[in-house]
Amino acid sequence: MITGIIVALPEELGTLTRKKIAAGGISSLSATVMVACAGAGIDNAGRAAGMLIERGCTRLVSWGCAAGLDADLRPGDLLLPEVLIAENREQLPVDADWHRRAATLLDNTCTPVTRPLCESSRLVASSAAKQTLRNNLGGCAVDMESAAIARTAARHGLPFLVIRSIADPAEMDLPRAIDHALDEQGRVRMGRLLRFIARHPLEIPGLIRLGRHFHAATHRLEHIARDLERIVSCPTGRTAIQQLT
Numbered sequence: 001m002i003t004g005i006i007v008a009l010p011e012e013l014g015t016l017t018r019k020k021i022a023a024g025g026i027s028s029l030s031a032t033v034m035v036a037c038a039g040a041g042i043d044n045a046g047r048a049a050g051m052l053i054e055r056g057c058t059r060l061v062s063w064g065c066a067a068g069l070d071a072d073l074r075p076g077d078l079l080l081p082e083v084l085i086a087e088n089r090e091q092l093p094v095d096a097d098w099h100r101r102a103a104t105l106l107d108n109t110c111t112p113v114t115r116p117l118c119e120s121s122r123l124v125a126s127s128a129a130k131q132t133l134r135n136n137l138g139g140c141a142v143d144m145e146s147a148a149i150a151r152t153a154a155r156h157g158l159p160f161l162v163i164r165s166i167a168d169p170a171e172m173d174l175p176r177a178i179d180h181a182l183d184e185q186g187r188v189r190m191g192r193l194l195r196f197i198a199r200h201p202l203e204i205p206g207l208i209r210l211g212r213h214f215h216a217a218t219h220r221l222e223h224i225a226r227d228l229e230r231i232v233s234c235p236t237g238r239t240a241i242q243q244l245t
Contacts, residue, residue, distance in 0.1 A: 002034060003033050006035075006061070007038065008040045029228075042147075045146075060160050062146040062149045065166070065218070068141050070134070075169060079141055080103055080106065081116055082116070085138060092147055094159075095161060097234075101235065106231075109223065113140060117164065118141070172213070178207075
Protein backbone atom coordinates (compact mmCIF):
# COMPACT_ATOMS: atom_id res chain seq x y z
CA MET A 1 0.00 0.00 0.00
CA ILE A 2 1.62 3.24 -1.19
CA THR A 3 0.26 6.69 -0.39
CA GLY A 4 0.75 9.51 -2.88
CA ILE A 5 0.83 13.07 -1.51
CA ILE A 6 0.24 16.03 -3.82
CA VAL A 7 1.52 19.51 -2.96
CA ALA A 8 1.26 22.55 -5.20
CA LEU A 9 4.25 24.66 -4.19
CA PRO A 10 7.86 24.14 -3.06
CA GLU A 11 7.07 25.88 0.25
CA GLU A 12 4.41 23.25 0.96
CA LEU A 13 6.80 20.50 -0.10
CA GLY A 14 9.27 21.85 2.45
CA THR A 15 6.92 20.90 5.29
CA LEU A 16 7.38 17.23 4.32
CA THR A 17 10.96 16.91 3.12
CA ARG A 18 14.16 18.80 2.40
CA LYS A 19 14.32 17.21 -1.03
CA LYS A 20 14.13 19.57 -3.99
CA ILE A 21 11.56 18.42 -6.53
CA ALA A 22 10.91 20.35 -9.72
CA ALA A 23 7.35 21.29 -10.61
CA GLY A 24 5.70 18.20 -12.07
CA GLY A 25 8.25 15.92 -10.41
CA ILE A 26 7.80 12.97 -8.05
CA SER A 27 10.01 11.54 -5.32
CA SER A 28 9.77 8.81 -2.68
CA LEU A 29 9.79 9.85 0.96
CA SER A 30 9.76 6.26 2.23
CA ALA A 31 8.87 2.76 1.07
CA THR A 32 5.19 3.61 1.53
CA VAL A 33 5.00 7.33 0.69
CA MET A 34 5.57 9.25 -2.54
CA VAL A 35 5.16 12.98 -3.06
CA ALA A 36 4.47 15.01 -6.19
CA CYS A 37 5.20 18.74 -6.46
CA ALA A 38 2.39 19.53 -8.86
CA GLY A 39 2.39 23.26 -9.33
CA ALA A 40 -0.75 25.25 -8.59
CA GLY A 41 -4.14 24.76 -10.14
CA ILE A 42 -6.67 22.16 -11.18
CA ASP A 43 -4.87 20.78 -14.23
CA ASN A 44 -1.52 20.44 -12.52
CA ALA A 45 -3.06 18.71 -9.51
CA GLY A 46 -5.04 16.23 -11.58
CA ARG A 47 -2.00 15.44 -13.71
CA ALA A 48 0.21 14.84 -10.66
CA ALA A 49 -2.41 12.59 -9.05
CA GLY A 50 -2.57 10.50 -12.21
CA MET A 51 1.22 10.19 -12.32
CA LEU A 52 1.29 8.96 -8.72
CA ILE A 53 -1.30 6.33 -9.52
CA GLU A 54 0.76 5.21 -12.52
CA ARG A 55 3.72 4.82 -10.13
CA GLY A 56 1.69 2.44 -7.95
CA CYS A 57 0.04 4.68 -5.36
CA THR A 58 -3.20 3.20 -4.05
CA ARG A 59 -4.47 6.21 -2.10
CA LEU A 60 -3.98 9.96 -2.32
CA VAL A 61 -3.57 12.94 0.01
CA SER A 62 -3.96 16.62 -0.83
CA TRP A 63 -1.49 18.50 1.38
CA GLY A 64 -0.76 22.20 1.74
CA CYS A 65 -2.32 25.57 2.48
CA ALA A 66 -5.79 27.00 1.96
CA ALA A 67 -7.55 30.36 2.20
CA GLY A 68 -10.11 30.88 4.93
CA LEU A 69 -13.71 31.71 4.06
CA ASP A 70 -15.20 31.48 7.55
CA ALA A 71 -14.31 34.40 9.83
CA ASP A 72 -13.49 32.12 12.78
CA LEU A 73 -10.59 30.42 10.97
CA ARG A 74 -7.15 31.80 11.76
CA PRO A 75 -3.72 31.29 10.15
CA GLY A 76 -2.33 27.92 11.18
CA ASP A 77 -5.70 26.28 11.81
CA LEU A 78 -5.72 22.67 10.61
CA LEU A 79 -8.27 21.55 8.03
CA LEU A 80 -9.37 17.93 7.74
CA PRO A 81 -12.56 18.26 5.71
CA GLU A 82 -15.06 15.44 5.46
CA VAL A 83 -16.27 16.61 2.06
CA LEU A 84 -15.16 18.87 -0.78
CA ILE A 85 -17.48 21.11 -2.77
CA ALA A 86 -16.50 21.46 -6.42
CA GLU A 87 -17.14 24.60 -8.47
CA ASN A 88 -20.10 22.83 -10.10
CA ARG A 89 -21.45 22.12 -6.57
CA GLU A 90 -20.66 18.41 -6.79
CA GLN A 91 -19.86 17.01 -3.34
CA LEU A 92 -16.77 14.82 -3.07
CA PRO A 93 -16.46 12.99 0.25
CA VAL A 94 -13.10 11.82 1.53
CA ASP A 95 -12.68 8.24 2.72
CA ALA A 96 -14.79 8.07 5.89
CA ASP A 97 -12.74 5.46 7.77
CA TRP A 98 -9.42 7.09 6.97
CA HIS A 99 -10.79 10.48 7.96
CA ARG A 100 -12.15 9.23 11.27
CA ARG A 101 -8.89 7.57 12.28
CA ALA A 102 -6.77 10.52 11.13
CA ALA A 103 -8.99 12.96 13.04
CA THR A 104 -8.60 10.91 16.22
CA LEU A 105 -4.83 10.80 15.75
CA LEU A 106 -4.50 14.52 15.03
CA ASP A 107 -6.83 15.52 17.84
CA ASN A 108 -4.00 14.72 20.26
CA THR A 109 -2.12 17.67 18.71
CA CYS A 110 -4.89 20.08 17.77
CA THR A 111 -8.58 19.95 16.98
CA PRO A 112 -8.93 19.75 13.18
CA VAL A 113 -11.67 21.65 11.39
CA THR A 114 -13.81 19.13 9.49
CA ARG A 115 -16.18 21.53 7.70
CA PRO A 116 -16.32 21.46 3.87
CA LEU A 117 -13.49 22.75 1.71
CA CYS A 118 -14.50 24.26 -1.64
CA GLU A 119 -12.82 24.54 -5.01
CA SER A 120 -11.80 27.55 -7.05
CA SER A 121 -10.18 27.42 -10.47
CA ARG A 122 -8.49 30.78 -9.85
CA LEU A 123 -6.73 32.56 -7.02
CA VAL A 124 -9.27 34.05 -4.57
CA ALA A 125 -7.43 37.23 -3.70
CA SER A 126 -9.88 39.60 -2.00
CA SER A 127 -12.03 39.38 1.09
CA ALA A 128 -15.06 40.27 -1.07
CA ALA A 129 -14.34 37.36 -3.43
CA LYS A 130 -13.96 35.03 -0.47
CA GLN A 131 -17.34 36.10 0.90
CA THR A 132 -18.97 35.60 -2.50
CA LEU A 133 -17.51 32.11 -2.74
CA ARG A 134 -18.65 31.35 0.81
CA ASN A 135 -22.18 32.44 -0.06
CA ASN A 136 -22.25 30.48 -3.32
CA LEU A 137 -20.69 27.18 -2.26
CA GLY A 138 -20.81 27.15 1.53
CA GLY A 139 -17.30 25.90 2.27
CA CYS A 140 -15.27 27.12 5.24
CA ALA A 141 -12.07 27.42 3.18
CA VAL A 142 -10.88 27.15 -0.42
CA ASP A 143 -8.02 25.80 -2.47
CA MET A 144 -7.44 25.14 -6.17
CA GLU A 145 -6.18 21.55 -6.10
CA SER A 146 -8.01 19.24 -3.69
CA ALA A 147 -11.19 18.68 -5.70
CA ALA A 148 -9.16 17.82 -8.82
CA ILE A 149 -7.23 15.22 -6.83
CA ALA A 150 -10.50 13.88 -5.42
CA ARG A 151 -11.93 13.45 -8.91
CA THR A 152 -8.83 11.54 -10.02
CA ALA A 153 -9.06 9.31 -6.95
CA ALA A 154 -12.75 8.71 -7.70
CA ARG A 155 -12.09 7.65 -11.29
CA HIS A 156 -9.73 4.99 -9.98
CA GLY A 157 -11.80 4.01 -6.94
CA LEU A 158 -9.04 5.03 -4.52
CA PRO A 159 -9.29 6.44 -0.98
CA PHE A 160 -8.56 10.13 -0.64
CA LEU A 161 -7.82 12.53 2.24
CA VAL A 162 -7.19 16.27 2.60
CA ILE A 163 -4.78 17.82 5.11
CA ARG A 164 -4.53 21.59 4.78
CA SER A 165 -3.73 24.59 6.97
CA ILE A 166 -5.13 28.11 6.76
CA ALA A 167 -2.76 30.74 5.36
CA ASP A 168 -4.71 33.89 4.53
CA PRO A 169 -7.85 34.43 6.66
CA ALA A 170 -11.25 35.45 5.29
CA GLU A 171 -10.90 39.17 6.00
CA MET A 172 -7.51 39.50 4.31
CA ASP A 173 -7.00 40.94 0.83
CA LEU A 174 -3.90 39.43 -0.75
CA PRO A 175 -1.33 42.09 -1.70
CA ARG A 176 -1.52 43.03 -5.38
CA ALA A 177 2.18 42.19 -5.62
CA ILE A 178 1.41 38.49 -5.19
CA ASP A 179 -0.92 38.28 -8.15
CA HIS A 180 1.54 40.30 -10.24
CA ALA A 181 4.47 38.03 -9.35
CA LEU A 182 2.82 34.61 -9.83
CA ASP A 183 3.83 32.45 -12.77
CA GLU A 184 1.75 29.76 -14.48
CA GLN A 185 2.75 27.23 -11.81
CA GLY A 186 1.54 29.46 -9.00
CA ARG A 187 5.06 30.25 -7.83
CA VAL A 188 6.15 33.75 -6.83
CA ARG A 189 8.87 35.00 -9.14
CA MET A 190 11.16 37.09 -6.97
CA GLY A 191 12.28 39.38 -9.77
CA ARG A 192 8.71 40.30 -10.65
CA LEU A 193 7.90 40.78 -6.97
CA LEU A 194 10.84 43.08 -6.30
CA ARG A 195 10.14 45.20 -9.37
CA PHE A 196 6.51 45.60 -8.33
CA ILE A 197 7.47 46.54 -4.76
CA ALA A 198 9.94 49.12 -6.05
CA ARG A 199 7.05 50.82 -7.84
CA HIS A 200 4.50 50.22 -5.06
CA PRO A 201 6.28 50.36 -1.66
CA LEU A 202 2.97 50.57 0.21
CA GLU A 203 2.57 46.86 -0.58
CA ILE A 204 5.32 45.95 1.88
CA PRO A 205 3.24 45.82 5.13
CA GLY A 206 0.71 43.50 3.48
CA LEU A 207 3.46 41.21 2.25
CA ILE A 208 4.97 41.05 5.73
CA ARG A 209 1.58 40.17 7.21
CA LEU A 210 1.01 37.48 4.58
CA GLY A 211 4.46 36.07 5.26
CA ARG A 212 3.62 35.71 8.95
CA HIS A 213 0.34 33.99 8.12
CA PHE A 214 1.99 31.63 5.66
CA HIS A 215 4.64 30.79 8.25
CA ALA A 216 1.89 29.86 10.73
CA ALA A 217 0.32 27.57 8.14
CA THR A 218 3.55 25.82 7.17
CA HIS A 219 4.60 25.52 10.82
CA ARG A 220 1.34 23.66 11.50
CA LEU A 221 1.95 21.34 8.55
CA GLU A 222 5.52 20.65 9.69
CA HIS A 223 4.17 19.68 13.09
CA ILE A 224 1.55 17.37 11.58
CA ALA A 225 4.19 15.81 9.30
CA ARG A 226 5.84 14.31 12.38
CA ASP A 227 2.88 11.91 12.46
CA LEU A 228 2.87 11.33 8.71
CA GLU A 229 3.72 7.63 8.84
CA ARG A 230 0.96 7.02 11.36
CA ILE A 231 -1.53 9.01 9.29
CA VAL A 232 -0.78 7.15 6.06
CA SER A 233 -0.89 3.80 7.85
CA CYS A 234 -4.46 4.41 9.08
CA PRO A 235 -6.81 1.77 7.59
CA THR A 236 -9.27 2.94 4.96
CA GLY A 237 -12.72 1.70 4.03
CA ARG A 238 -14.38 1.70 0.66
CA THR A 239 -14.31 5.19 -0.66
CA ALA A 240 -17.64 6.95 -0.42
CA ILE A 241 -17.05 8.70 -3.74
CA GLN A 242 -18.95 7.10 -6.56
CA GLN A 243 -16.62 6.20 -9.41
CA LEU A 244 -16.91 8.53 -12.36
CA THR A 245 -17.30 7.23 -15.89
